[in-house]
Amino acid sequence: MSQETKFKCLKCGHEYVEKYAPDDDIERACPKCHSNSVRPEKPKKADVAEKK
Amino acid sequence: MAYSEVEEVDGYVGNFKVKVRKKARYVREEDCNSCAECAEVCPVVVPDEFQMGLSSRKAVYLPFPQAVPASYIIDMEACLGTNPIACGKCEEACEKVCIDYDMKDEIFELEVGVVVVATGMDVYDPTELDEYCYTRYDNVITSMEFERLICAGGATEGHFVRPSDRDVPQRIAFIQCVGSRNNAGDKGNRYCSNICCMNTVKDTLLLRDHYPDCECTVFYVDIRAFGKGFEDLYMRSREEGVKYIRGLPGEIRQDPETKNLFLTAENTLTGEVREYEFDAVVLSVGVIPRRDSALVKKLLSLSTTGDGFYMEAHPKLKPVDTPTRGVYICGCSESPKDVKDSVTQASAAAARAMTILNAGHVTVEAITAAIDPALCTGCGLCAKVCPFNAVEVDKEKKTAWVVSAMCMGCGNCGATCNQGAVTMGHFTDDQYYAQIDALLDEDAADKVFTFACNWCSYAGADNAGISRIQYPASPRLVRTMCSARVTEDFVLYAFVKGAPVVLVSGCHFADCHYIDANRQTVKRVYRLWDKLEKLGIRPERLQLEWISAAEGQKFARVMRGLEEMRQQVTAEEVEHTKKVLAEEWEKKLAREAKRKKKAEADESRDEVQVS
Ligand SMILES: [Zn+2]
Numbered sequence: 001m002s003q004e005t006k007f008k009c010l011k012c013g014h015e016y017v018e019k020y021a022p023d024d025d026i027e028r029a030c031p032k033c034h035s036n037s038v039r040p041e042k043p044k045k046a047d048v049a050e051k052k
Numbered sequence: 053m054a055y056s057e058v059e060e061v062d063g064y065v066g067n068f069k070v071k072v073r074k075k076a077r078y079v080r081e082e083d084c085n086s087c088a089e090c091a092e093v094c095p096v097v098v099p100d101e102f103q104m105g106l107s108s109r110k111a112v113y114l115p116f117p118q119a120v121p122a123s124y125i126i127d128m129e130a131c132l133g134t135n136p137i138a139c140g141k142c143e144e145a146c147e148k149v150c151i152d153y154d155m156k157d158e159i160f161e162l163e164v165g166v167v168v169v170a171t172g173m174d175v176y177d178p179t180e181l182d183e184y185c186y187t188r189y190d191n192v193i194t195s196m197e198f199e200r201l202i203c204a205g206g207a208t209e210g211h212f213v214r215p216s217d218r219d220v221p222q223r224i225a226f227i228q229c230v231g232s233r234n235n236a237g238d239k240g241n242r243y244c245s246n247i248c249c250m251n252t253v254k255d256t257l258l259l260r261d262h263y264p265d266c267e268c269t270v271f272y273v274d275i276r277a278f279g280k281g282f283e284d285l286y287m288r289s290r291e292e293g294v295k296y297i298r299g300l301p302g303e304i305r306q307d308p309e310t311k312n313l314f315l316t317a318e319n320t321l322t323g324e325v326r327e328y329e330f331d332a333v334v335l336s337v338g339v340i341p342r343r344d345s346a347l348v349k350k351l352l353s354l355s356t357t358g359d360g361f362y363m364e365a366h367p368k369l370k371p372v373d374t375p376t377r378g379v380y381i382c383g384c385s386e387s388p389k390d391v392k393d394s395v396t397q398a399s400a401a402a403a404r405a406m407t408i409l410n411a412g413h414v415t416v417e418a419i420t421a422a423i424d425p426a427l428c429t430g431c432g433l434c435a436k437v438c439p440f441n442a443v444e445v446d447k448e449k450k451t452a453w454v455v456s457a458m459c460m461g462c463g464n465c466g467a468t469c470n471q472g473a474v475t476m477g478h479f480t481d482d483q484y485y486a487q488i489d490a491l492l493d494e495d496a497a498d499k500v501f502t503f504a505c506n507w508c509s510y511a512g513a514d515n516a517g518i519s520r521i522q523y524p525a526s527p528r529l530v531r532t533m534c535s536a537r538v539t540e541d542f543v544l545y546a547f548v549k550g551a552p553v554v555l556v557s558g559c560h561f562a563d564c565h566y567i568d569a570n571r572q573t574v575k576r577v578y579r580l581w582d583k584l585e586k587l588g589i590r591p592e593r594l595q596l597e598w599i600s601a602a603e604g605q606k607f608a609r610v611m612r613g614l615e616e617m618r619q620q621v622t623a624e625e626v627e628h629t630k631k632v633l634a635e636e637w638e639k640k641l642a643r644e645a646k647r648k649k650k651a652e653a654d655e656s657r658d659e660v661q662v663s
Contacts, residue, residue, distance in 0.1 A: 027560060036598050037594075
């Protein structure tokens with residue numbers, strides 16, 4: 001299931017939110033600098049606990 | 053085999069096993085002489101899908117006039133059958149006793165050497181384009197529906213009538229690029245469907261031939277008449293009095309009484325905006341990949357381009373090959389094209405297929421994977437990531453092996469195996485470590501260490517070079533067949549050797565030459581970022597970029613960015629990284645040595661037992 005996930009561009013530092021699922025087949029790029037070095041933030045333990 | 057579907061494909065080039073379901077026709081095709089007496093007595097009437105629903109057919113029917121074999125079929129979903137209400141009229145009428153209500157689907161297992169995919173295309177459904185009111189106004193039809201109306205074998209035997217009142221329309225508009233060339237990408241497709249311009253030119257000539265008094269107007273974006281004789285045909289259409297207006301209508305309005313249609317459009321050549329009245333409008337709809345193309349893609353391990361058409365192994369040098377050896381593509385399954393281009397490409401695909409069949413053997417490049425049974429634990433991770441299903445696993449015997457004829461040498465399995473059991477021919481781990489050593493032994497701090505895939509990013513670097521695009525001198529490239537060959541250890545080792553910045557680069561998702569192997573690259577880089585962060589190393593120092601063979605500019609831009617980044621990495625930071633990772637590296641080497649020792653011990657024990 002896709003979830004709103006925070007991404008951080010490891011090239012320019014820009015942070016943005018986008019739908020993400022570990023198995024989705026989307027080529028990602030930073031909306032600001034177009035670098036492909038965009039890293040999804042892992043869900044925090046608190047979020048996971050909440051879901052449970 | 054007509055009226056059949058491929059259900060399974062196993063094996064590999066020269067040894068494909070194909071399971072085909074031949075669907076029951078309920079009419080014995082060997083006896084049927086298409087006398088049509090069954091259809092004459094059949095009481096069930098349903099829309100005829102071949103005529104786009106513009107006419108009807110019976111439950112027992114010939115799919116289309118030129119069908120091969122020329123045998124009737126019973127549509128069992130529509131047929132009243134003999135149960136619960138007895139009909140059976142076709143059975144009574146058939147003198148040759150061809151009807152068999154109990155006929156069953158048959159399954160055939162075929163052994164074939166090669167496979168040619170010629171599955172064709174579908175046409176775009178314009179319902180979603182509100183401005184053209186396709187489903188609201190009867191007299192707005194698609195070019196496919198027009199084809200069935202103007203065709204002598206069509207629903208109206210070649211008489212073009214408008215659906216609302218069956219009158220012959222006098223003023224006909226054609227709207228081009230419906231569902232094609234939409235750069236907004238919200239509705240329809242971005243690509244040009246290739247055939248629609250010339251199809252419309254042909255249609256206008258047909259109309260002028262059938263109805264010399266009719267007025268045809270074509271609303272277009274550009275007329276693309278680039279083929280042999282096409283420009284002449286286009287000019288003939290203009291000379292025949294067909295009006296061409298450069299600009300697409302923004303809306304269509306209908307007169308509720310006459311059902312005439314009013315189009316508002318701007319002629320972009322003159323700037324004039326006006327309303328035009330027509331009796332009928334033809335939407336020149338684009339071509340889309342077959343709606344079931346994903347099924348064939350899965351069956352044959354094919355890849356598709358961003359627009360959904362099957363991807364060729366190389367756009368210039370292998371235009372009918374696919375990433376799977378022994379599978380060829382042609383026609384509209386590869387991209388939208390006309391009959392002539394389809395025939396040309398089909399001939400090429402057939403010739404490529406014959407080359408392999410005539411040779412009787414396949415030469416495989418010496419870059420395929422091999423698995424060392426002594427180190428393999430049979431975990432099956434390699435099989436899971438292989439895009440070509442080339443790895444077979446025996447869970448009981450705890451081992452796996454590679455079918456060389458299926459392996460294309462991407463190296464994804466090599467990067468995935470955590471037992472060190474996979475060796476990639478000519479791209480071994482040792483060769484990579486040697487390259488990393490050679491490039492970083494001296495002045496490592498001055499270098500941007502780059503892994504570049506053979507097909508795209510390495511070629512992108514070449515493109516930058518031959519285009520004389522300036523970029524910094526710091527990049528040092530190591531070529532991999534696929535970015536998925538880059539193991540986590542290669543990256544870590546580059547940092548151990550003092551690389552300030554490491555780049556992993558590969559093909560764009562839609563261009564991956566190994567179907568979808570580069571998705572594993574992303575997963576590996578994500579894991580590496582986590583690992584680096586955990587060890588107190590800035591994850592930013594590992595970068596990921598997709599660079600195509602044509603993107604020399606992007607390669608140069610990325611390299612300029614990485615050079616800036618390299619200059620910001622301090623000597624202390626590099627030393628800290630080396631220190632932290634050196635400890636990790638020692639542990640890794642110790643683990644590996646232990647594993648090798650155990651494997652050797654196991655092997656010698658096996659030998660003793662055998663002797
Ligand atoms: Zn960015």
